[in-house]
Amino acid sequence: MSTFRLPRQREALSGFADDFAAWCEAADVPPAVATRFQIAFDELLTNAIAHGAASPEPLLVQLRADAGRLEAEIVDAGPPFDPLAQAAPDTTLALDEREPGGLGLLLVRELIDEVHWHHDGTRNHLRLAHPLSDAPATTG
Template sequence: MRHGFELCVGVDPDGVGKANAAFAGFAEAHAIPAGVRRSMNVALDELLANELSHGNAGRQAGSLTVGMELDQERVVLTLTSEGPPFDPLRRAAPDTTLPVDKRPVGGLGLHLVRELMDEVRYERRNGQNVLVLVKLLAGGQQNDQVEAG
């Protein structure tokens, strides 16, 4: 069985909040394991905050779309946006070994996304930037067991 939803957040300043709310309802309705849901929550927040703050110069309303798909094995998040080709994943990973007072503030978000997801890929498709994030359900079940123990 396959379930999913699609949401246009456009240039809505509360787009992150609306996407979070839509995903929360979806996760609850389909009993997505807490560990998987939380990883998706983080990825969604990082990518939308990134898109809505930096990536939206000149974007038309409605041209940023969040798609979510669930089957027996995985949750797939697809973020589609218009604009010139831009792959946020190519940004270099930050140095996470620096002491607290030597750390530049920020720059961690995409690193978190790459590490939390099982698969992350960028595609240029029909003149649009498409980010596909995959999280396997098996990892989340393990996470839940740790929490229960």
């Protein structure tokens, strides 16, 4: 398992994107699967930085590729917040009738086969998993 520590700054995301791409290449993660995770990370880490608790602790991203799956866990210090409990946006409404937000999480659920959240008493844990064969996402 590899662990990346990201300062709670938007500027840190581009460096992480480069580190993640290099990690994926070394771990033989297919480019299509790496792209799915990169899009999900961009959404989830941006949200954690923009809306998360003010904490000096960095965000942690733990990665593992084995048993035919890419697994990632984002760990964020702070009060419990389950992004998966948020209502999905009603995409049938006209743009001017919709509430802003929620499309990024909808995209994450569509891209990644498994997405789970729990809070351990001090930190939020968001776990992502997807087959390395890049099968379509089936659950969220």
